[in-house]
Amino acid sequence: MKQRTVIITGANSGIGKATAHRFxxxxxxxxxACRSPERSRQAWDEVKATSKNDxxxxxxxxMASFDSIRKFSKTFREKYNILDVLIHNAGYFEHGSSYRLSENGIELTFATNVAGPYLLTMELLDMLKQSDDARILMAGSNIIKHFFNPKLEINLSNLRGENPNDPKYRVYDYYRDSKMALLMITKKMADSFSDKGIAVNMLQINGATMSKESVxxxxxxxxxxxxxxxxxFRPPEFMANHYYVICTDDAFKGITGELINxxxxxxxxxEENPGAKEQMIQxxxxxxxxxYAYNREVQDKIWSLCEKMTE
Ligand SMILES: NC(=O)c1ccc[n+]([C@@H]2O[C@H](COP(=O)([O-])OP(=O)(O)OC[C@H]3O[C@@H](n4cnc5c(N)ncnc54)[C@H](OP(=O)(O)O)[C@@H]3O)[C@@H](O)[C@H]2O)c1
Structure with missing residues (x-):
């Protein structure tokens, strides 16, 4: 087996923790890579103890702080020479919460789920280039099914605190949009990194039991x-197995820019204009x-927005 150097974000709970156990x-x-070292200590101890991996x-x-992402990347670069697998698992989905901005002044869902993964990937690009089989995997969601509605578009109008008291604000909607934006970035990164041999894919998660803390x-x-x-829902280990296979198995070598179920x-x-049968399948x-995920114009817009936000 090829020993890989792996980063998993949000590895202290749910699917991330189950994936940490597996790797x-x-x-x-x-x-x-976890937000709170105190709250993550127990998960870390468990992973080390059960795997006997030192x-x-x-x-x-x-992931919602550009400063933290830059510090993390710097420390990682100082300690390691290579990165083979980067799993963007951390996600913000505190449904029902009110409008919040990150410390960089970006709507929290978009900051955590889109701008954060963009910046972390860019910061670690040189490390990924050292690998002869680098793989990046994004945590997607079947919530993007809403985009089968041809009238739906990602709402980019309230990402900078333009209208914090918008009575229509729902984390649910921003979460839906953030996962579509992340898929668009996945496709764009796959294109940009194809000459560097770095594969970028997204797993569409269709449910995993949530921990008491997350609920x-x-x-x-x-x-x-x-x-x-x-x-x-199935236990997190089910999706963790998919993360593992997509990031390590030869069957996925060379596959890039894809949404995987x-x-x-x-x-x-x-299909662009689906009939009734196709709509049922969708x-x-x-x-x-x-x-919508293939719309190059929107892909470019999200990409340059991330570039600007993280400058
Ligand atoms: N469970 C499902 O049914 C489902 C369905 C579709 C998609 N997903 C996706 O699957 C991924 C994993 O979710 P899960 O079900 O395993 O939920 P979870 O147990 O709540 O895990 C979410 C993880 O993300 C971390 N996180 C959130 N904000 C962060 C930040 N700013 N910086 C760093 N880490 C942060 C959390 O850390 P803290 O402990 O510090 O909060 C936690 O470790 C997410 O991307 C989610 O959107 C899950």
Whole structure:
């Protein structure tokens, strides 16, 4: 087995923690990049103890803070010579919360789920280039199914605190848009990095049981929804296995710019003008990727927005 150097963001809970267990157990060199070292200490100890892998490090990283991302990247570069796998797992989805800005003045959902992964990738690009099989994986969500509605577009109008008291503000909508924006960046990065041999893909997560701590972050109404969903969702280890396979298996070598579903299948571009049958397939299966994700103009817009925000 090839031993890889791996970073997993948000590795202290849920799918991220389950993935950390898996990489550590298989003997890889692992950095658990977590927002709070205090709250993540227990997860780190568990991962080291069960895997008996002493090459597992806990490092502080707040994906909503550009300063933290730059500090983390600097420290990582000083300690390691290479990065083979970068898993952007951390995500902000505190449904029901009010409008919040990051310390850089960016709407918190977009800052954490889009601008953060963009900046961290750019900061670590040189390290990824050292690998002969570098793979980046983004955590996606089946929430992007909303974009099968041809009228829906990513709302970029309130990302800088333009209208903080907007009565229509919902984290749910910004989360939906952020996961589509992240998919667009995935495609754009895949194109830009193709000559560097760096693969960039996204896994479309269609549900994983949420921990008590994550459920507690939601407002009461969303908490009830999450508890009901938890009855039907599979444990985080199921998606963690997909993260692992996509980032290590030869079957995924050279595959880039793709949205991959919970069966490890590459999702196809949806039809532009779907008939009734195709519409059913789009909504009832995880085989199609919304056409909107392929819109180069919007991809470029999101990319340059990230460039500007992180300058
Ligand atoms: N569970 C699902 O059904 C589902 C469905 C679709 C997509 N997803 C995606 O899957 C990924 C993992 O979610 P999960 O279900 O495993 O939830 P989770 O257990 O709540 O994990 C989320 C992780 O993200 C971290 N995080 C949030 N904001 C951060 C920040 N600013 N900096 C660093 N880390 C931050 C959290 O750290 P703290 O502990 O410090 O908050 C936590 O470790 C997310 O990207 C999510 O959007 C999940």
């Amino acid at each position: 550590a157990k298989e003997g890889h060199i692992l950095v658990m 090459q597992v490090e806990l490092m502080q990283l707040d 507690a972050k939601l407002t009461p109404g969303y908490r009830i929804v999450a508890r009901i969903q938890n009855l039907f 919970h069966k490890q299948e590459i999702m196809e571009k949806a 909504l009832a299966t995880a085989s199609r990727c919304p056409v």
